[in-house]
Amino acid sequence: MIRRILALFDPFIGALLATVVLASVLPARGGFVPVVDIAADAGIVLLFFLHGAKLSREAIIQGLANWRLHLTVLAATFVMFPLLGLGFAAVPGLPVALASGLLFLTLLPSTVQSSIAFTSIARGNVAAAVCTASFSNLLGIFLTPVLAVLLMGGSQVELSFDSVTKIVLQLLLPFLVGHALRPLIGAFVTKHKWILSKVDRGSILLVVYAAFGAAVVEGLWSEVSWTDLAIVLACCSVLLAVVLALTWWAGKLVGFSYEDQVVLLFAGSKKSLASGVPIAGVLFAPAEVGAILLPLMLFHQLQLIACAIIAKRLSARPDVGGNPAAA
Known part of the structure; x- marks a missing residue:
């Protein structure tokens, strides 16, 4: 039993927690700060470049035919989630930064790797999952900052010319360049997926270290208590449960096949x-x-x-495989 529980935890989470601890004990200071910032920025640029090279143009063309599914997933990601986020961010007693963080997470695009992986495990429409998760990430470069400005207010976030320039140069331009070079490097990136995985996780760890280090220097842990963290954890748990239920039943209501219901469930949540x-x-x-x-x-x-448990249960059902009423 213990082994099965431990198998649910991604080792990356351990690295993430270790990075937070390191940033809390030894945050970047003085001349080391610009070095860490430059390394983090370089990692982000390389990450989006490789994501662009990985995106198949053929998959985009094939996926456009399933536009109802893609629009439903995007509506869940950028409409339903933000509306729920407004309610959870209003929980009384939370520090402003944590309440803003709750709202901010609801404005983000869907994942790519895990959405595809869980869809595959549950025997869903993998091709559609690839397309819709990729569309979500590409649109998120534009939509997330816009939604943040609209819903979080100018006092918390302001989409200035400098921030727009940074988004274009760090996120969008590397993605487009990588996709344009896919005919030359796409096969290499696809064959060596571990490279994307290492860059993906390494860049996140670098940015988290830089971000938490700067926050710790400014007194983060004197402002955030264990009670605050417990409240945030409870809010995240309820939010996830609500979204999982809504996306699954929405797929049934719209009349999607079982395979497409799985895509909406995992990519939309x-x-x-x-x-x-x-x-x-x-x-x-x-x-x-x-x-x-x-x-x-x-x-x-x-x-x-949650999705690992759900995907395994769906894959184990004998009635799964084209039956809209399955699971």
Whole structure:
């Protein structure tokens, strides 16, 4: 039993927690700060470049035919989630930064790797999962900052010319360049998926270290208590449960096949840590980013555990495989 429980935890979470501890004990100071910032920015640029090279143009063309599914997933990601986020961010007693972090996580795009992996395990429409998760991430580069400005207010985040320039140069341009070079490097990236995985996780750890280090220097842990963290964890748990229920029943209501219901369930209920970390670094002041990312980190682990359990249960059902009423 213990072995099965431990199997649900991604080793990356341990590295993430270790990075937070390191940043809390030994935050970047003085001349080391610009070195860490440059390394984190370089990692983000390389990450989005490789994501662009990985995205198959053929998959995009094939996926456009299933536009009803894609629009439903996008509505769950960028409409339903933010509406729920407004309610959870209003929980009384939370520090402003943590409440903002709860709202911010609901504005992010879906994940790519885990959405595809869990869809595959549950015997869903993998091709559609690839397309819809990729669309979500690409649109998130634009939609997340816009939604943050509209819903979080100018006092917390302001989409200035400098921030727009940073989004274009760090996120969008590397993604487009990588996709344009896919005919040359796409086969290499696909064959060596471990490279993308290492860059993905390494860049996140670098940005988290830089963000939490700056927040710790500004007194993060004197402002956030264990009670605050417990409340945020409870909010993330309830939020995830509500979204999982709504996306599953929405798929039935719309009349999707079982395979497409699975895509909506997994792609529509997730939020991307890989996209959230760099976007938060662009939109928020360095001293605020650490606290802003705390709810996202908690939600990230919860969604992996919950979706791993659900995917395994769906895959084990004998009636799964084209039956809309399955599961």
